[in-house]
Amino acid sequence: MIRDMATGQARRLWLSLPAELARRFRPHADRLATRILDEIQHAVPEYAKPLEGQFGEVIVRAIEQAVVSCLDSIEDTRSTPDRWGKLFHEVGKRVYHDGGSLNSLQAAYRAGGQAAWRYVSNFGQSMRLPVPMLCVSAEAIFAYVDEISSYSVEGYTLAQARATGTLERRRRRLLELILATPPSSPAAVASMAEAAQWRLPEWVTVVALEPLTEEQFAPTLGDDVLLDLEGAEPCLITPDPSRDLPEMPHWRAAVGPRVRLSDAATSLHWARRTLELMRGGVIPAAQVVHAADHLTTLWLLQERFLLDELSARVLAPFASLTAKQQLRLAETLLAWLKCNGATLEIARLLDIHPQTVRYRVAQLTELFGARLGDPQERLKMQITLEAHHLLGTKPE
Structure with missing residues (x-):
C-alpha cells in the first residue's frame, strides 16, 4: 500500500520555498549526498561497511535521488506519482533481505536527516538566507525524512511478514512491534497488522x-x-x-x-x-x-533512588536515633499525620496508651520543631513514611 508522496506535508513545505533557492543549491547536491552517506556510516554501526552489490547500489541511489527529489519539489518539477514511494519501499525490502535490522534502518534515516540539515543550515548562513526560510527548510527536511522512512519501514515489515510464513509468527512479531521501546512507527505497526490479519x-x-x-x-x-x-x-x-x-x-x-x-x-x-x-x-x-x-x-515506589534521597532530607532528624527508636517514632509520626494529631485516634490506631502517644509526639516535636506545622513538610513526611511502610524498610 504505497502512498503518493506528492500530497505529503514535506512537498507542501518545499513548495513554499522560492524556486531560486533550489537552482542555487543544485551544484551542492552530490556533495550533500556524500555527506549524508558518510554520516549514516559513521552513526549506525550496521552500515559502517563497504556498500557493495545490490544492497549498496540501492542505498546510494536512494540517497542521491532523495536529494534530487527535494530540489525538484521546490521547483515543482513533477515526478511519476509513485516513483519515490516505490524506491524507498524497495530500500526497506532490500535491507530486510540482506539481514539488516529495522532499528538500524530507522536510525540511518534519522542520521541522514540530521546531516542534511547541518549542511543546509551552513549553506543558508553563508548565503545570508532569512531565518524563517531556514526554519521552513528544517521542517521540510525532517517531514521528508519521516515520509520516506515510513515507506521503507512498510517495505521492510511486509517483506518480513511474507518471509515469516505463519500467522502465529506474524502476530508475535506484531506484538513485539507494538510493545517496542522506543515506539515503532505507525506505518510499521499498520503493515504488520495487515499481514497478521489483526484489526488495529x-x-x-x-x-x-x-x-x-x-x-x-x-x-x-x-x-x-x-x-x-x-x-x-x-x-x-x-x-x-x-x-x-x-x-x-x-x-x-x-x-x-x-x-x-x-x-x-x-x-x-x-x-x-x-x-x-x-x-x-x-x-x-x-x-x-x-x-x-x-x-x-x-x-x-516508582523510583527507589528518589525515595532514598527524599527520605534522607525529610527524615534527617531520625538519623541520630537507634533503629528501634526510628521505627517506633516513624510509626507514630505517620499515625499523627493521618489522624491530624488527634491523640485518642492515634492511640486506637497504634493500640497504645494515650499518654504514650503524648510522650512520643513530644519527642517528635523536639526532633522536627516548626516543620510539623508546615503543610508542605508534612506532605513530604507522609509520602516518605507511606513508601517505607509499603516496602517494610527502615525510615532514615
Whole structure:
C-alpha cells in the first residue's frame, strides 16, 4: 500500500520555498549526498561497511535521488506519482533481505536527516538566507525524512511478514512491534497488522502474566488478542480484559492501564511493575490484580533512588536515633499525620496508651520543631513514611 508522496506535508513545505533557492543549491547536491552517506556510516554501526552489490547500489541511489527529489519539489518539477514511494519501499525490502535490522534502518534515516540539515543550515548562513526560510527548510527536511522512512519501514515489515510464513509468527512479531521501546512507527505497526490479519483497535489493555502451575496451559482466546506465552516475560494485548482473563485460570495476571494502542508499552511497564510488587509482597497477592487499583503505591515506589534521597532530607532528624527508636517514632509520626494529631485516634490506631502517644509526639516535636506545622513538610513526611511502610524498610 504505497502512498503518493506528492500530497505529503514535506512537498507542501518545499513548495513554499522560492524556486531560486533550489537552482542555487543544485551544484551542492552530490556533495550533500556524500555527506549524508558518510554520516549514516559513521552513526549506525550496521552500515559502517563497504556498500557493495545490490544492497549498496540501492542505498546510494536512494540517497542521491532523495536529494534530487527535494530540489525538484521546490521547483515543482513533477515526478511519476509513485516513483519515490516505490524506491524507498524497495530500500526497506532490500535491507530486510540482506539481514539488516529495522532499528538500524530507522536510525540511518534519522542520521541522514540530521546531516542534511547541518549542511543546509551552513549553506543558508553563508548565503545570508532569512531565518524563517531556514526554519521552513528544517521542517521540510525532517517531514521528508519521516515520509520516506515510513515507506521503507512498510517495505521492510511486509517483506518480513511474507518471509515469516505463519500467522502465529506474524502476530508475535506484531506484538513485539507494538510493545517496542522506543515506539515503532505507525506505518510499521499498520503493515504488520495487515499481514497478521489483526484489526488495529483504538484502545487496548496489556496484561503481564505468570504461570500458576509448572505446566503452562495455553488458553483459547479471541482473534483480537495478541499473546506471547513463550517469552521470558509472558504477556498479552487485549481490547477486553474482562472477557479474556476468566479464560486463563492457570495464570496470574497483572492488568495494566487501558491506553491507546500507541501507548501499549506504557501499559505493559505498569503491568509488570504491579506483578513485581505483588511478588515482593507489597501488593496483596491475587490471581488477577489491576494496576489501576494500586496507582498510589505504583507512584510512590516508582523510583527507589528518589525515595532514598527524599527520605534522607525529610527524615534527617531520625538519623541520630537507634533503629528501634526510628521505627517506633516513624510509626507514630505517620499515625499523627493521618489522624491530624488527634491523640485518642492515634492511640486506637497504634493500640497504645494515650499518654504514650503524648510522650512520643513530644519527642517528635523536639526532633522536627516548626516543620510539623508546615503543610508542605508534612506532605513530604507522609509520602516518605507511606513508601517505607509499603516496602517494610527502615525510615532514615
